[in-house]
């Protein structure tokens with residue numbers, strides 16, 4: 001049975017920030033205010049009794065946070081823009097293919113109609129031990145991770161430990177590859193800008209939070225600062241109808257060279273320094289893309305059942321670079 005909670009509806013950003021002041025966005029929510037955008041992940045967490053907030057603060061009515069528009073410093077996306085709106089955007093399709101493809105392919109049409117870009121970035125990990133309150137795992141405040149000796153086919157091969165979660169957002173690797181910036185508001189504070197690449201944190205830095213949001217902070221906007229010359233996202237799933245990917249690569253050629261970010265392989269979107277060193281700012285050939293794929297897999301430390309991800313890293317990295325360069329199909 002779900003625990004009773006108050007339901008607050010913010011009519012504007014100022015009221016939302018005021019009501020959210022002091023709340024812990026990544027705590028277990030007991031006695032606290034939980035922010036709700038589309039509500040897809042939050043309500044799941046409440047049904048699973050992982051989040052048991054005293055109150056939900058809905059920001060769903062802040063329609064002035066739903067937009068995709070060109071400004072002088074880049075393309076701005078409001079935090080409540082849905083994945084469906086992003087998938088339908090010609091601006092993103094033509095100029096930010098990596099992000100457009102990531103959003104358009106996420107989950108199901110029904111989920112994309114509700115899911116917001118900010119909620120997608122802040123959704124909690126899908127680890128089946130963490131999501132099952134029967135398991136008193138590290139992330140649930142216990143003293144062990146059940147993954148290492150347990151069922152670990154959907155867990156991290158990079159950056160894991162002591163907790164081996166995968167970062168679950170499809171759009172996050174694309175935003176990191178595109179060098180996006182997140183704008184964050186809080187009551188009585190100046191808006192803060194955070195690079196997407198600095199937003200997510202590893203379990204060893206913070207066990208209970210997957211990002212750097214501080215109490216009371218609300219993401220209001222995402223800015224895509226520089227238009228990439230080329231970009232693409234390629235993912236591999238167990239089944240194509242809907243599912244979280246087994247492995248993703250988002251790549252973008254910006255002014256300083258290629259950025260290559262892997263998804264579903266680590267607790268954070270994994271910027272692959274070895275692959276980026278291989279490619280630098282060179283034009284892509286089939287040989288170079290394959291070499292980058294090999295480099296992207298360097299340093300992976302698979303668990304007993306997720307070694308297949310090492311092969312998939314090579315595949316998605318190669319295919320994403322080829323697709324971005326117009327040399328191959330995306331799947």
Ligand SMILES: Cc1cc2nc3c(=O)[nH]c(=O)nc-3n(C[C@H](O)[C@H](O)[C@H](O)COP(=O)(O)OP(=O)(O)OC[C@H]3O[C@@H](n4cnc5c(N)ncnc54)[C@H](O)[C@@H]3O)c2cc1C
Nearest residue numbers: 037038039040041042107115116118119120122170219244
């Ligand atoms: C069948 C199914 C398949 C799915 N497949 C995928 C998939 O392949 N890839 C993928 O990425 N996702 C997938 N999802 C997850 C889904 O995309 C996310 O649950 C959804 O994007 C969350 O967005 P939301 O707006 O509903 O967030 P909410 O559930 O409202 O919020 C999620 C979290 O974000 C926080 N939050 C929301 N907005 C803000 C904000 N503006 N500032 C600060 N914090 C905020 C909330 O407090 C909460 O902690 C799937 C879901 C389902 C049901």
